[in-house]
Amino acid sequence: MLHKEGYKILVNTLLILLGVNLLSMYLIPDYFFIIKGLLVISVIVYILVIQFFRNPKRKTVLNENNILSSVDGKVVVIEEVEESEYFKDKRLQISVFMSPLNVHVTRYPIGGKVLFSKYHPGKYLAAWLPKSSTENERTTVVVQNNKGTILFRQIAGAMARRIVNYAKQDDQSIQGSDSGFIKFGSRVDIYLPIGTKVNVEIDQKVRGGETVLAEF
DSSP states (O other): OBOGGGHHHHHHHHHHHHHHHHHHHHHOTTOHHHHHHHHHHHHHHHHHHHHHTBOOOOOOOOOTTEEEOSSSEEEEEEEEEEETTTTOEEEEEEEEEEOTTSOOEEEOSSOEEEEEEEEEOOBOOOTTSTTHHHHBSEEEEEEEOSSOEEEEEEEEOSSOOOEEEOOOTTOEEOTTSEEEEEOSSEEEEEEEOTTOEEOOOTTOEEOTTTSEEEEO
């Protein structure tokens, strides 16, 4: 299954690649090895773009106590930090870094009411840098259920040039359902109450909508 955010890009990419290949046949008809090489490269590029926008179904087990990973990727940060945008106090931060090969769908870590949702324009520093959390293009979403309140932040990376956020204030979110999409490399930070039980470790690979990062 492909994510809806990829439809336009896939069509445009296909048209460009077709144009390049048709033009090569017209301009250099005698250089078959070049034409064949361009065709092979075009097929590989298109397959890579398709896999980037894949949207696999996930078997989310709904549980108010569990805080799920929003995205696929690798855990790169587990530490106590000062969250200065919404909570304005100390929180436990868990960050997951996504490579361009990961699924880039962002999912709700918990179900509940969306209390806050805001987009921030910014830079495109490498997503693994700590300052990317506050300086890069990003969105901040806060969700509350009966067990607690969490904040998760989509952060653009050096390759990412557009963040899509579906969450709106006062929405009722469903745990594991789509909350957005980040195009081409990025990271997600999740801020939890101090004392939350952490179920993952640094460098662990996680799956969005399935891996339990922590428990209230």
